[in-house]
Amino acid sequence: MRELVYYVAVSLDGYIAAPDDTFSDFPMQGDHIDMILRDYTDTIPTLGLRATGLTPDLSRFDTVLMGWNTYRAGGVHPPDGPYGHLKQYVFSRKHSAVEPAVTSTGDDPVEIVRMLKSEKGSGIWLAGGGMLASALVGEIDRLILKVNPVLLGSGKRLFAEREYSPLRSRLVASASYESGVVVNEYVVDR
Template identity: 85%
Template structure:
């Protein structure tokens, strides 16, 4: 069965974006970027792939899930969507106007995730945001958090407020970088 992986950058105080949905405060240079380009090529946006000449092999992820704010934070997307090499799902009940290659859905995120998990393929990347992550928290199999050495103070949380329901996990890898970013990988206990 495929895994749902919440792979996201986060501040030390638990924010994945600034109040305006931007990621500008997270370091975009440093040795952690080399790791992303090498090990997480599947997560590089279409425009970034064109600029770098990299080709994703889709061995890590072949599907991406985004909430509306995460999708819109990328600005204007090419016709094939922000991640044209992946199957792209955007969750919203109130918005429209996505590229033809992007599936916009108002369906229950848990049902969509369960259906995707039952299909063949590589991993399912939960790119954000916190509201969507909270909705599917019980379906997340792995968290890969790029912890950035910054305190934002406010913004979009890693997980939005949800009913009290603890979900345990265990640290399976932690890689510090000279940039100050630490990548922590957690397997969710089932």
């Protein structure tokens, strides 16, 4: 069965974006970027792939899930959406204006993820945001957190507030980079 992987950059104090949904406080240069370009090519936006000449092999992910704010934070997207090489889903009950290659839905994200997990393919990437992650917390199989060496103080949290319900996980890999970024990979215990 396919895995739902929450792969996201996060500050030391648990924020995935500034209050205005930007990510500019996270380091955009350094040796951790080389790792992303090499190992997570599937997660590079369409415009980034075109600029670098890289071709994703879709072995890690073939589907991406985004909340509306995560989708919107990317600015103006090309006609095939922010990740034209992936199946793209945007979850929102208020907004639906997306590119034709993007599926916009107000349906229950848990039902969508369970349907996607039953299909053939590689991983399902949960790109954010915190509200969608909280809605899907029971479906997340793996977390890959790019922990950035910055304290934001406020902004968009890794997970939105939810009912108290501990979810245990095990650290299966950790790599630190000269840039100060540490990538931790956790498998959720079920």
